[in-house]
Amino acid sequence: MTPIQGLTLAVALGLAAPALAQTPLTPCRVDGLKNEALCGQLSRPLEPARPEGTKISLHYVVVPALARRKLPDPVFLLAGGPGQSAIALAGQVMPLLGRLGNRRDLVFVDQRGTGRSAPLNCDEDRRQSLAQSLDGAAQETRMQQCREALMKLPHGDLRQYTTTIAMQDLDAVRLQLGAEQINLIGASYGTRAALEYLRQFPQQVRRVILDGVAPPDMVLPASFSTDSQAALEQVFDACEAAADCRLRHPQLRRDWAALLAGLPKAVTLNHPLTGQPERLTLTRDAVLGAVRGPLYMPSYASALPQAIADARQGRFEALVGLSGLLGSGRSAKLAMGMHFSVVCAEDLPRLAQASDPAGKDFGTQFAEAYTRICKDWPRGRVPAEFYQVKPSTAPVLLLSGGADPATPPRHGERVAKTLGAKARHLTVPNAGHGVMGQGCARELVFRFIAAEEKDALALDAACVSKIPRPPAFQPVGLGPEARP
Template sequence: MRYRKQLLHRAACAGATLGLALSLAFAGKPAAAASAPSKSITSPCRIEGMPNELQCGSIQRPLNPAEPAGTQISIHFLVVPAMARNKQPDPVLMLAGGPGQSAIAVAPMMMSRLARLNNRRDIVFIDQRGTGKSAPLQCADERELPFEQALDASAQLKRLETCRQDLAKLPHGDLRFYSTTIAMQDFEAVRVALGAAQWNLIGASYGTRAGLEYLRLFPVQVRRTVLDGVAPPDMVLPASFSTDGQAALDASLRACEKEPACAQQFPQLRQQWAGLLHSMPRQLSVKHPLTGQDERFTLSRDMLLRSVRLPLYAPALTSALPAAIHAAGEGRFESLMGLSGALASSKSSRLAMGMHFSVVCAEDVPRLDKAGDPPGADFGRGDAQLYTQVCKDWPRAQIAAEFFSMPPAPSPVLLLSGGADPATPPRHGERAAKALAGANPKLVQHIVVPEAGHGVMGVGCMRELLFRFIDAKTDALALPQDAACASKIPRPGAFLPVQASKVQQP
């Protein structure tokens, strides 16, 4: 228990961010800037985790853009009003990750990182269609499932098939209309309703893909763009999971070998990991970290790999992997199982899996055969096979070829990558930065924080850097930003369990 409390404390301090076209319904001409949201579409509200009164609203949108008079859905949004009276006219729009994360649900966590921007700018959170309160496509909550069910791919396939059938019965359950492109049309409608001539985009993880699509469709409406953990539209998610996850796992093992204290305490770590993989499947008896129930089940090789993937997202949790792998090698799996659920236990981390698969099945899986990402030596093609099976019967949107392109940026773009990120490492940010730069590289900057994980805007000095970028009066002053502070952020040292000292007997 002491081990788990110390570990979760380190994860919280790290501030890790959890964690991816049809023709346009309208072009969305810029509207005149307004000093405050229209009273007709917003009303005072309270959000759990936020101390002040906020403004909530919703607009009606057609489920199918080609049928404006057809089934309507409500797109819900939250506005955190600027603290100052003489605020700037261009709000900040936060695009959530996933795909499937509710932007409003993560607002309390994100506001701690955007507080200075909020002094003179409204911050807007929109629940993308299929998430939160916007025509939600939620499957059953899996956070407290027994390990055997939560980690077993075949059991997950059965749950997802049941979920797909249940979602199809909803009034808004036509899963063909939840693509990123259609969702960005919704976001543009919110901008028009709020009366903002332009706004600034901040996208995290899948939110970077959404941000790139909004920028492609509505370039004039964007003043500045921040992309944190870049997942460009040409990225094939199930394939890249394996490649990038393997690179992050290998890096964590090398880090232990280079750290004297870690290497001394776990001298055979790489061999222990290989031995664990080779020993699967095996019978386990462990206590579930969330329910506290004793569980006995068979751990397979794929289940073991799933248990190490999530800790790789946050360096504070990655630092505990050597101790957890070592303990598992000696037959004690509680630490490894606890790590696998540490990030997934919060409400804000829960994904609307119906929306998640609606996006990935339409935008990624059809390109799996052409993906150039080599599978990881350990992770193999397990994720690709799982998504292929789920998407076989999943209704999907028709995606325009232009969706996968990244035209040159019309305004300053700041890209952020964590060097230790297992999902969106720098290689994807580099590719996006090159495309966005076009003939004007002065409009684009890609900053890599070498020892950061998935999401870096909340790490160390990055909050101040982000503020300076958006607050700069002119494009010429916005970039480049001095990012020397980012390179100095260290990788957390390996978590070394306290060893009881031997008491000498008289």
């Protein structure tokens, strides 16, 4: 999940079971997928209580199973954000789900408000000045303007995009595909969606994988600060524990503290797209936001010691450049209108009850920014039961990255206990946000879904504990004895 700035399925129709053969799927091409897929859409009421009212078109993609004798329970991927398009992610995640697609259809549904399903996108000018893109107040103003524009759309009732309503949409897709039971793979916010589907439709769930657990009661803006601080401290700890990093950055924590203390600071930076130098004032919030992005992936976070050292010397290009890595590419784009429709309805009302301590450096900036934007954002109704995770009747595999700044193991541990005896929580100590793509984790995902129920949780997961943390980045030409 991301603060303000922030994973497709069936068989060849001729071989499908009778119920699937009757579904209105048409051959289509999807960006990132090598082979032809099947596209479907479903008309849904914008407001469930008024089925005769405004309708929206829910879009989904089915990647048919390869085997002639496929299994009847497809795998549904629930994307993160909130605000990511599952269809846009299809090409990116297919390598992770390839073996599952041998005998099971893979289904990618664009949740309402995202992708092709009544999208709630906010226009983004990628050529805006660096000062504009790093200005939190200007960003909040753009979001308020976006809210006003979205509310004028035919599907612009922003109260109708809660996770509860969206999972009713998902079950409608299941029914249209004729599947009695489905398997769910949720990533980041998609884990919250999967838990809500499991709550509403427990009998329709065969297996659940939760990768980066974001429970419904976590209160995102508050946990952002706590968990980001913990992930940043891990970067410092890892550098201190590695002889070469410790030698090159002997005062990394002190350099970081001095960097923050010296802000705001007037700097000159080259725009990443135009290449033109720009003069701007770099604020504390901007630097914290720049640092938080690479924390999502240890391979990016490994560059932070050098980027902090450079910034301490007045060279901010590396730090600002790292901040844009996670947001690059269409698959990473969030429908920010949907993002705030979810968070403002489900998280903000519980902010005062949050017990997460604010991070020493990150403080309350995220919570304050969300509070200002959500102040006038229309809020959907969220049932009290939404926040209550109950024991699961289906096997659930929970995956957490030990270095995750958004959904670290503390959330997965708590949810696993509540889900009960049919849940198993695995922590990959050196992984960040998202575990399925790490080392042998994709094999564990396949074996969990493919196994008989009595064997589903009996996985030998020792391999994930052996995944190393990437060493600190060292610029080309600098030996271990070099100083920044």
